[in-house]
Amino acid sequence: MTSTEPSPPAGPWDVIVVGGGPTGLSAATLLGQRDLRVAVVERHRDVYPLPRAVHLDDEVYRILHQLGIGEEFAAHTRPAAGLRLVDAHHRELATFTRERVTASGLPQANMFDQPDLERLLRDNLKRLPEVKVLGGHELLRLDTTDAASVTAHVCRPDGTPADLRAPYMIACDGANSTVRGLLGIESDDLGFEQRWLVVDVRCGLDLDAWDGVHQVCDTRRAGTYMRIGPDRYRWEFQLLESETPADFRNIPTLRRLIGPWVRRIPDDQLDLLKCQEYTFHARVARQWRAGRVFLAGDAAHVTPPFIGQGMCAGLRDAQNLAWKLDTVLRGHAAPKLLDSYEAERRPHATTMIKRARTMGRLMTGGGRAASLTRRHLLPVLARSRPIRRVLLDSRTPALTPSPRIQRHTPRRVRGALLPLVRLPGPDGELVLVDRVLGDRTAVVALPGVDLAAVPDALPSAWLTVDPEGSEGERLLARWLHNAHVGWVAVDPDRVIRTAGPAEVPR
Template sequence: MTAAHSPTPAGAARDVLVIGGGPTGLAAATLLGQHGLRVTLVERHHDVYPLPRAVHLDDEVYRILHQLGIGEEFAAHTRPTSGLRLVDGGHRELATFTRERTTTTGLPQANMFDQPALERLLRANLARFPAVQVLGGHELLHLDTGGAHPVTARVQRPDGTAIDLHASCAVACDGANSTVRRQLALGIDDLGFAQRWLVADVRCTLELDTWDGVYQVCDTRRAGTYMRIGPDRYRWEFQLLDGESATDFAGVPALRRLIAPWVRAIPDERLSVLRCAEYTFRARVARRWRAGPVFLAGDAAHVTPPFIGQGMGAGLRDAHNLAWKVAAVLRGQADPVLLDSYEAERKPHATAMIRRARAMGQVMTGGGRIATLARRRIVPALAHSRTVRRTLLDSRTPALAPGPRIRRSTPRAVRGMLLPLVRLPGPDGQLLLVDRILGDRSTIVALPGVDLAAVPGALPPAWLTVDPDGGEGERRLARWLREAGVGWVRVDPDRVISAAGPAGVLG
């Protein structure tokens, strides 16, 4: 990764220092840059890490990509998937859960992609923000919060020399083995999941004759996952047995022992292995996400098993939640107590998603012969359960917990939830995602007739009134407000509802 701008001289203070240039760090730097903050991003690699890792994001995270400014470009690099199919060890179908491949907003609920392609989009997008500086080939040596500056980072440059970088605060996005988390003794809690898996990315020049969705192989001996990533890209993940390692499956002939059910008719010369590596899937959450002016985000704060495809997305949610709060506090527009809401909101949410992923992993791999027999009887029945189908297919994630930002008095139906994503007419009449219209400020979204004069000073001055008889998007928002029993909601820059009230009373 080359520097996007000229390096800041040693000793010159910045607003925010971002450690780590993966998707979370790039998203954080972008969102902070959108608020006009002076940001330095430090990344030890010079360029995008070339091997695929994350491959899935949902429509909520896709929504964040639009706010980052790359939503339209990303559409050319992704493909929607049809849903989830559970099969047993003999590849007999247990249940199939289908998704809508398109939604009214145009953002599919499940999207497959290549992580290096996404990172290249994010890095190119950073060039739009002259106050964001990218230092590639730089590695953090030490982070200090007790000196003359709120944050001082000792960083090793590509030539081996070291410099000190100063900032008002820092966001540590430096991965599961976070140097910052270790140095600041923030700790990490194990949620009781550790499994060794093989992850294989394969290019195939022939079309595979398979259902166009994700397969989960529920087998206590050899659980597995299959998914199509792109026109000629496929991923398989298999639980490794004791004594096995990735080297046992290096090359197409060896790997074929595992992927044969999908590629029986495909000759070896039509297959090429892009990556075949061993990973230990874990479930962990940092004990503390903040040390004074330093915040953890992404894998530095939480590690999730991949079974529901929320690992990378959780990091982007962190960045989305934190960046606008940091900007508001550094600009003097919000009380510093707002920053306490980051961990209070994101830690329970991330933990809930990790537990959901762990439960899916246990469904796939738990128990012995009796559990396998039970799966064959129970899973097909569960497929007809409305509750189970909603849990597996509804991409909406849990509401954020009330606290320093989200008022406890807010009706539960909307409290901590995301504003529904709809398309509304823009200034020229063109339909735009509502987020484009709201911008980067807090806004009141209200039904007609709400008394604007009664708005207390604590609520934002920006308003969006929705017409119940207007276009489809306005009608959907009006119906959502009425069904929740409220006349107005406060929508913060991360699109979370932090306050609400009835049509006739504000406050």
């Protein structure tokens, strides 16, 4: 457990992070790794105990490695086998199985318990003395009148007031963000609202169920089932208009929902951990920045859960923003670089929310005619390679051109992530390419590329990949060749900023 201050240290602080969930702790870690002084204001004294997020993809697993907890996280996660669609009677409509192994070795879909992840993140912060998690502190007011800083007026655990001041603040305080409310920032509703019951159960016996995500495509009672650990299971069910969580307060009353999965399991073997109502929304804040204050995670965007990207989007926000704040605070870039955060992340998050909304409607919307259509059409679609790729491919869209991503960059690589592969490390062992490049900008190039061909290449790491070298080098070389470029310039978040041919144009 990260030490929790009884009263806020005087500072000075470089960044104040409001909210100590996965997004806030990730942002604080990435900033602390760069030796910035960070105060995390969190109203809960310890890790919030109830499970919430349960899925992350391999792109976000990559961020966990950058945070320094990738290896530890492996002991707390379970790969998901794929997606099975069933009808209201639990007859199989289609099954989409994940078979492809990624070049990095990281599974494309990973199930976990959010409190486990938050404990890893908090324990990891013990290595970063510049970061202080102020548990039991609640934000009361903001002062943004100073042109050079923002001040957070907080309430200590003993009820006394205190002030924190820093050049920048990141609001990671959830869907009901206090910071967003204090700033008067409204959200755009993308047209989705459903009441769902979220149920978490511990059971020491294996359920007689296919080991992947089950989606019940029922227009009356849509549902989702997931195994998230050796003895942990989650169900999510759409609530009927007249129902409340009180109608499902224990295992016997829950059996009419979870019965198809637990018929042979006695009640005393099912430990109910959580049974709570959530209203799923699709919303995006109209602005993600107000002067020196930035919104991130659920404070900036809220998504339906159908493609498992809610928490993932928050960690992507943290990674995008952290290195830019560091670069600006050190004077290595003009403050206008920070404008690229919203320019890049807002369209990306909006796209993912719309995908989740569409997936939810396709799986659960419509009436009897829609159910019949799904019954006959889904088995056909399951045999379609493009459809299978859309449903199972964990790659997210490239970022749109922004103040840092140059429009003239070839479209195939512009704003995309550098492929994650393993390369030989200093001792000959295979390590992720991110570890080879380090926490800095980098140029990845084919042999023969002249430094003069790469504008603004220094200071950067320079990695030449041998088309005849290790498997990871061959994969990168083939990727560059297929994109018709000789080199790419990569920022610390592994996003490709620009690229070009091997030779200097004459």
